[in-house]
Amino acid sequence: MATGSEHGVGRTGAEDQVERWNGPTGNAWVESQDMVDALFAPLEELLVEKFPAGQGGSVLDVGCGTGGTTVAIARRLGAEGRCVGVDISEPMVGAARVRAERAGVRASFLRADAQDHAFEPGDFDAVVSRFGVMFFSDPVRAFGNLRGAVREDGVLRFIVWRDLAENPFMTTAERAAAALLPNLPKRVPDAPGQFALADAGRVRGLLERGGWGGVEVRPVDAGCVMAESELVPYFSRFGPVGIALRDVDEETRARVVDSVRTAFEPFVHGTQVRFTAACWQIDARATGR
Numbered sequence: 309m310a311t312g313s314e315h316g317v318g319r320t321g322a323e324d325q326v327e328r329w330n331g332p333t334g335n336a337w338v339e340s341q342d343m344v345d346a347l348f349a350p351l352e353e354l355l356v357e358k359f360p361a362g363q364g365g366s367v368l369d370v371g372c373g374t375g376g377t378t379v380a381i382a383r384r385l386g387a388e389g390r391c392v393g394v395d396i397s398e399p400m401v402g403a404a405r406v407r408a409e410r411a412g413v414r415a416s417f418l419r420a421d422a423q424d425h426a427f428e429p430g431d432f433d434a435v436v437s438r439f440g441v442m443f444f445s446d447p448v449r450a451f452g453n454l455r456g457a458v459r460e461d462g463v464l465r466f467i468v469w470r471d472l473a474e475n476p477f478m479t480t481a482e483r484a485a486a487a488l489l490p491n492l493p494k495r496v497p498d499a500p501g502q503f504a505l506a507d508a509g510r511v512r513g514l515l516e517r518g519g520w521g522g523v524e525v526r527p528v529d530a531g532c533v534m535a536e537s538e539l540v541p542y543f544s545r546f547g548p549v550g551i552a553l554r555d556v557d558e559e560t561r562a563r564v565v566d567s568v569r570t571a572f573e574p575f576v577h578g579t580q581v582r583f584t585a586a587c588w589q590i591d592a593r594a595t596g597r
Contacts, residue, residue: 365385367392367434477583481547527587531582544568
């Protein structure tokens, strides 16, 4: 559930992302991995179903986080398959390794930046990602690097968020907290972050320039559910508001939490919080180098 981005003066986007995901943000994802996995299970299934059960193969999972999708795909591929997860977050990769060992599947993990990592050429049959490809500082370079990692007829499937306006749940916290937290970062269209790949036409162009063809873009609306008891921990740890709350006094924090919790009321249904994740499912095939 990637949200927002942090920016520092005189820093590159890649440096910014490394610091972000190896600090409190990455740790928050590790500590909340069960909630995140359950929340986005419908989207995980869209990636898993891409592969015939028990038929083997080699798959690269980009931005694998704590490894839920990596392990699910490895289980789907069976004993003759393997799935490799790559992520820039050491805390999340560490948690993923523990998960895979417990699951007893052929899944392994790299702590690396998929934009630049020297993958073995043609080593994979497919590349997948659930919300893991929106943070590249140079998307064309990144998709080109991933193209080089797959065989000549290799395939790509990833899930990304559609437009910000179609995902009101994801911006409820920052809209409700804006008056109390005036220094919240502004969303920058096309900048690395949650909605970086919301423009389907732009994504098509980025992929084609990176060596992918046959691009298919399909809208997906996934029903997501979390327990009401998880709502405050969710918005007070993730996204722009969660980041800002790390540095405020207790009185301000209490006021923000109260205002934001009230703003989420339309999504609360008894003991559950329900919302629709408006996403793109994007498929492509490797073209000649």
